[in-house]
Amino acid sequence: MYLNTHTYYSLRYGTIPIAMLLKLALQCNAMSLALTDINSTSVCLDFMRLASKHSIKPIVGVDFRNGAQQQFIILARCNNGLQSINEYLSSLLHLDTFAVPKRAPKIPNTFVIYPYQNDVISLNSNEYIGVKPSDLNHLKFSKWNLKLDKLVILKTVSFENKKGFNTHRLLRAIDNNTLLSKLPKTEQGEETDIMIPVEVLKEIYAEYPQIIQNTQNILERCNVQFDFDSNTPKNQKTYTNNEELDYKLLRKLAYDGLHYRYKKIGKRVFDRLEKELKIIKEKQFVSYFLINWKILKYARSKQYYYVGRGSGANSVVAYLLRITDVDPIELDLYFERFINLYRTNPPDFDLDFSWRDRNDIMNFIFKQFKHTSLIAVYNTFKYKASVRELGKVFGLPKAEIDKLSNRSFHVHQLDKLSKLVLIYSENIKGFPNYLGLHAGGILISEKPIHCYSATFLPPKGFSTVMFDMVVAEDIGLYKFDILSQRGLGKIRETVDIVKYNHPTHPAIDIHDIKRFKEDAKIKYLLRYAKAIGCFYVESPAMRMLLKKLQVDNYLGLVAASSVIRPGVSKSGMMREYIQRYRKPERRKDAHPILLDIMPETYGVMVYQEDVIKVAHYFGGLSLGEADMLRRGMSGKFRSRDEFLKVKNQFFENCKIKGHSVELTTEIWRQIESFAGYAFAKGHSASYAVESYQSLFLKAYYPLEYMVATLNNFGGFYRPEYYIHEARMNGGIIHSVHVNKSYHQNYIEEKTIFLGFMMLHSFELKNAEKIVLERTKNGLFLDLDDFIDRVAISLQQVAILIKVNAFSFTGRKKRELLWEAHMKVNNVATSHHIQTLFKTKTVSFETPKLNCNDYEDAFDEIEYYGFPLCNPFELLVQRNLNSTVTTVVENVVKPLQREVGNVATVYGYYVTAKRTYTSKGDTMYFGTFVDIQGNHIDTVHFPPVAKKFPFRGKGVYKLIGKVVEEFDCISIEILEMHKLPIIEDPRYSDTSKKITT
Structure with missing residues (x-):
C-alpha cells in the first residue's frame, strides 16, 4: 500500500536509514514497498538487495520535486522502466538549473502518480492520481469520484516518528539556509508522513475499495530484478567484441612483454604466467586487464608518468603488460592476494597519474569506452559540520557556534538552545548530506550505466552515478581507479628542468630502477632519512622509521611503506617488527606457525596478504573466506552477516586446531587492528619504486627537485x-x-x-x-x-x-x-x-x-607567509644559550651525549601531529629545526600538551628530557615557550639591522 517512501537519501529531507525503513515495513506488514527517494536513485540497488533478505518485494522509482513541492512520482514496472527513469532524472540533473515540470514525459514501462488536485486532468493509461488520507474529505465532493479507476493511495513515509519529523524540519532549514523559526510550511513535509500498519491504512480507505485495489495492482505489476548473487562481473565484457580474440590478445601481449621485462626467462616465470592466464580467463577478467593496458598505452603515447599499484601489482601478467613496474617473481609476491578461484572481484589496479595529466586520461576513457561513469561517495554530516549548520538554524551567535564546534564547553553551562544543537547534531550524525566524488573510481560497464542509476554532473563535468563503490561491487560492477598525485608531477617536472638547464647532461632514464637500487647516494639518503620532498618517505614519522630500521635497500623500504600505516603502528606490531629486525634473538618469540608463514617479516603481519595467509594457514579458512575477511576488515562490510560468519568460523577453526583462546584472540586483534590499513606488498613495492625515482632526483639534482616540489604545491610540509x-x-x-x-x-x-x-x-x-x-x-x-x-x-x-x-x-x-x-x-x-x-x-x-x-x-x-631570512634573526633576544645541535656525519652528537638528561634547545616550528592515547587524551609529536637548520623531534604528552600548547609558527624554547630509541633522538617536552619577535618596523621606530 506504500507507493511513496523515503530514506535519508532524500537528502536534507528524509530521516529514515534504509535498514530502519525495511524494519518498519515488516512491523507494519507491508510486504511490498516502493522506495521513491526525492530526485535520487542512490539506494535503489541496495534497497533491492536488502529487501529480498527481509522477504519484502522491492519496488523502485523517484519522487520528482522542486524543493519540497511534489510534482509527480514515477515507478518502474521493470528493469527497462528503471533505466528510462534514470535517463529522465539524469537529463534534469545534467542541466545548469534543476527544474521538474508539472507533467511527466511519456516514459515506457512506468507508472506515474500525481498528487491530488481538485481539477480533473486527462491522464495516460499509466498515469494515476495519488490520494492522501487528508484528501479523502475533498474526494467526496470532487469529480474524481467518477474516475476512481485512476486513483491510488498516496501515503508518504519520510520519518519514523515525531522526533524524525523534528529532525526533518532542521534538515529543511539547513537546506534553505534559514532560521528554523522562518522555515515556510511549503518547504517541509507533514508530521503525519510516517508508516502505519497496512491494515490500519486500508481501514482509512475502506470507503473506496477500488482505490485500494488500484494500489495493489500497481504493486503487483512492478517487478525490477537484479542478480546480487552472481559471480559474473558486469564490467565491459570484451575489449575486441570477441572473448576468444580478447584472450589471444592478452596472451600475445604478455609473451611480448617477457623480453622487455626479463633478461633471463626461467621456468618459474613461464609457470607463473601460464597459471595466471588460466585463472584470468576462467574468472572472466581478460577485458579488465586489456582495458587497463589500453589506458596506459595511451598514457605512454603522451609520455605521461604513471604508477600502477594495488593488489594487481602481485600479478606477473600486469608486470608484462606494463600496468605495474613491480616484478612479483623478484619480490615473491603472494599470488593468492592478487587472484584466486574463490575471489569474485577482479584485482585492484590503482593507476596514479600526475595531477596535470589526469583530466586528459579521464577524457580518453570517457571517449574510448561507451558506458562509463565516475562513482559517487556519500558525504555525511560529521560533528563540526552538524553543529555549525544547526547553530545557524537555531540562530546562535558565531562565538557560541565556535565554542560548540571546538568542544570547548561544559554541558551544564550551556543554555537550552545550545543543548538542542548538541542533541540534534547527534541525531543527524552520519546522515548523508550531499553526493561527492570518489577519489578516482570509474565504472566501465557492459550495459548502459542508466540500467543501474541516474547520473549527475559534478563541477569537472564527468557523468557520475549516484551510488558508491560498495553498491557497485554488490551488483558486480568493479571500479577502475584513476588517481592523481603530485609526486609524479614533481618527477616529471624535475626531469624537464634538468633537460632544459643541463642540455649536455646524459638523458635521465627515470625508469632505471635496478640501477637506483644499487646507487650509493640513494642508500645514503635512505639510511640517514634525508628524504625531504621525496614521495612517501618525507614525513617525520617515516623519517624516524627509516632510521630505526636502518633502511638502505629496496626490500627494507617496501616493508617500511606498510609498517608505517596507522593500524600496524597502533597495534604494537610496528615496534615488535623493529625489535625483531634489529635483534635477531627476539625472532624466536614469534609463534612457530606465524614464523613459518611469514619468515621474511619474522612472524609479524606487515602486508595485507599476511591476513590471507594467517586466516588460511593458522585459522583454517578457505581462500575465499580469507579474502572476505580481508575485505571485511577494510570497514566496507564489517557489519554484514557474511563477514561475521567468517569471524565466527575463524575462532571455531582455531579451537579445532587446538590453539588457545588467548592466542586466537591475540591473533584476531592483530588482524583486526591493521587489515583495513595495511598495504598489499605489491602496493608497497609500487610506492617504493616512485620513492626511488624521487630519491634519485633528490640525490643528484636537489635544487631542481625542490623547485619542482614547490611548483607542484609541495607535499607533506x-x-x-x-x-x-x-x-x-x-x-x-x-x-x-x-x-x-x-x-x-x-x-x-x-x-x-x-x-x-x-x-x-x-x-x-x-x-x-x-x-x-x-x-x-x-x-x-x-x-x-x-x-x-x-x-x-x-x-x-x-x-x-x-x-x-x-x-x-x-x-x-x-x-x-x-x-x-x-x-x-x-x-x-x-x-x-x-x-x-x-x-x-x-x-x-x-x-x-x-x-x-x-x-x-x-x-x-x-x-609569502614566511620570511626569507633565518627566522631566528627576528627574535628580540638573539643570544640563545642552549644545547646546540651540531650534526657530525648525520649524528646529533651533543644531544646524544645528553640522553637521559634535561636539555634546553631552541627550534623553529615545522609541523606537529596530533594523536590520542588509549584513554582518549590528546598528545603531539612535533618537528622543529634549530638555528643551523637541523631537525629536532619532540614528544608532547597530554599534561604538557594541555599546559604548553602550540601557538602557531615561530621559534620556541624547548625544555625536556632527551631520549633515544633505536638510534633516534627526541625530546620529551616538559616546557615549551614561544619566543617574542621584534616589533614590525613598518609601524615602529625600530632601527636594528639584520645581520646575515
Whole structure:
C-alpha cells in the first residue's frame, strides 16, 4: 500500500536509514514497498538487495520535486522502466538549473502518480492520481469520484516518528539556509508522513475499495530484478567484441612483454604466467586487464608518468603488460592476494597519474569506452559540520557556534538552545548530506550505466552515478581507479628542468630502477632519512622509521611503506617488527606457525596478504573466506552477516586446531587492528619504486627537485620548509623578480627565483601580463618602464615593490612606493595602450626615505607567509644559550651525549601531529629545526600538551628530557615557550639591522 517512501537519501529531507525503513515495513506488514527517494536513485540497488533478505518485494522509482513541492512520482514496472527513469532524472540533473515540470514525459514501462488536485486532468493509461488520507474529505465532493479507476493511495513515509519529523524540519532549514523559526510550511513535509500498519491504512480507505485495489495492482505489476548473487562481473565484457580474440590478445601481449621485462626467462616465470592466464580467463577478467593496458598505452603515447599499484601489482601478467613496474617473481609476491578461484572481484589496479595529466586520461576513457561513469561517495554530516549548520538554524551567535564546534564547553553551562544543537547534531550524525566524488573510481560497464542509476554532473563535468563503490561491487560492477598525485608531477617536472638547464647532461632514464637500487647516494639518503620532498618517505614519522630500521635497500623500504600505516603502528606490531629486525634473538618469540608463514617479516603481519595467509594457514579458512575477511576488515562490510560468519568460523577453526583462546584472540586483534590499513606488498613495492625515482632526483639534482616540489604545491610540509631544504642543499633563494620570475618558481644555476604563484593576493592575470610583455619586448629597465608597459593596479605594483621585485634598480623600496603612488592609476586598465611616440615620463622629486632592513622580512611574512631570512634573526633576544645541535656525519652528537638528561634547545616550528592515547587524551609529536637548520623531534604528552600548547609558527624554547630509541633522538617536552619577535618596523621606530 506504500507507493511513496523515503530514506535519508532524500537528502536534507528524509530521516529514515534504509535498514530502519525495511524494519518498519515488516512491523507494519507491508510486504511490498516502493522506495521513491526525492530526485535520487542512490539506494535503489541496495534497497533491492536488502529487501529480498527481509522477504519484502522491492519496488523502485523517484519522487520528482522542486524543493519540497511534489510534482509527480514515477515507478518502474521493470528493469527497462528503471533505466528510462534514470535517463529522465539524469537529463534534469545534467542541466545548469534543476527544474521538474508539472507533467511527466511519456516514459515506457512506468507508472506515474500525481498528487491530488481538485481539477480533473486527462491522464495516460499509466498515469494515476495519488490520494492522501487528508484528501479523502475533498474526494467526496470532487469529480474524481467518477474516475476512481485512476486513483491510488498516496501515503508518504519520510520519518519514523515525531522526533524524525523534528529532525526533518532542521534538515529543511539547513537546506534553505534559514532560521528554523522562518522555515515556510511549503518547504517541509507533514508530521503525519510516517508508516502505519497496512491494515490500519486500508481501514482509512475502506470507503473506496477500488482505490485500494488500484494500489495493489500497481504493486503487483512492478517487478525490477537484479542478480546480487552472481559471480559474473558486469564490467565491459570484451575489449575486441570477441572473448576468444580478447584472450589471444592478452596472451600475445604478455609473451611480448617477457623480453622487455626479463633478461633471463626461467621456468618459474613461464609457470607463473601460464597459471595466471588460466585463472584470468576462467574468472572472466581478460577485458579488465586489456582495458587497463589500453589506458596506459595511451598514457605512454603522451609520455605521461604513471604508477600502477594495488593488489594487481602481485600479478606477473600486469608486470608484462606494463600496468605495474613491480616484478612479483623478484619480490615473491603472494599470488593468492592478487587472484584466486574463490575471489569474485577482479584485482585492484590503482593507476596514479600526475595531477596535470589526469583530466586528459579521464577524457580518453570517457571517449574510448561507451558506458562509463565516475562513482559517487556519500558525504555525511560529521560533528563540526552538524553543529555549525544547526547553530545557524537555531540562530546562535558565531562565538557560541565556535565554542560548540571546538568542544570547548561544559554541558551544564550551556543554555537550552545550545543543548538542542548538541542533541540534534547527534541525531543527524552520519546522515548523508550531499553526493561527492570518489577519489578516482570509474565504472566501465557492459550495459548502459542508466540500467543501474541516474547520473549527475559534478563541477569537472564527468557523468557520475549516484551510488558508491560498495553498491557497485554488490551488483558486480568493479571500479577502475584513476588517481592523481603530485609526486609524479614533481618527477616529471624535475626531469624537464634538468633537460632544459643541463642540455649536455646524459638523458635521465627515470625508469632505471635496478640501477637506483644499487646507487650509493640513494642508500645514503635512505639510511640517514634525508628524504625531504621525496614521495612517501618525507614525513617525520617515516623519517624516524627509516632510521630505526636502518633502511638502505629496496626490500627494507617496501616493508617500511606498510609498517608505517596507522593500524600496524597502533597495534604494537610496528615496534615488535623493529625489535625483531634489529635483534635477531627476539625472532624466536614469534609463534612457530606465524614464523613459518611469514619468515621474511619474522612472524609479524606487515602486508595485507599476511591476513590471507594467517586466516588460511593458522585459522583454517578457505581462500575465499580469507579474502572476505580481508575485505571485511577494510570497514566496507564489517557489519554484514557474511563477514561475521567468517569471524565466527575463524575462532571455531582455531579451537579445532587446538590453539588457545588467548592466542586466537591475540591473533584476531592483530588482524583486526591493521587489515583495513595495511598495504598489499605489491602496493608497497609500487610506492617504493616512485620513492626511488624521487630519491634519485633528490640525490643528484636537489635544487631542481625542490623547485619542482614547490611548483607542484609541495607535499607533506608547507612551502617554506621546501625553501629551507633548498637552502640547506646550497640554493640561493631570491624573492620574486620582474625580470627573472615566471608564474612558477624558476632556477638559474644555484639561484632559485620565487614565482608569482608564491605571492598572496597577487593576481594570476598580472603574472601572465608581465611574462608575456617581457618575452615580447625585452627586460624591464626600471619602475617607469614597467609602469609604461604593463597595465596593472597600484595595489598590485605595491606588492611587487614590497617583495623586492625591483631590487635590480638599486633603489630603496619606500622611494619606489612613493613614486608608484604618484604614477600608477588605482584601477588598472584591461590592457596596455600603445602609442606611436613614447611619452616622456613626468619626474617627481622623491624624498629621501630611510628603510629598515627588517622591513623585508615582515613584508615577506605578509606576502609569502614566511620570511626569507633565518627566522631566528627576528627574535628580540638573539643570544640563545642552549644545547646546540651540531650534526657530525648525520649524528646529533651533543644531544646524544645528553640522553637521559634535561636539555634546553631552541627550534623553529615545522609541523606537529596530533594523536590520542588509549584513554582518549590528546598528545603531539612535533618537528622543529634549530638555528643551523637541523631537525629536532619532540614528544608532547597530554599534561604538557594541555599546559604548553602550540601557538602557531615561530621559534620556541624547548625544555625536556632527551631520549633515544633505536638510534633516534627526541625530546620529551616538559616546557615549551614561544619566543617574542621584534616589533614590525613598518609601524615602529625600530632601527636594528639584520645581520646575515
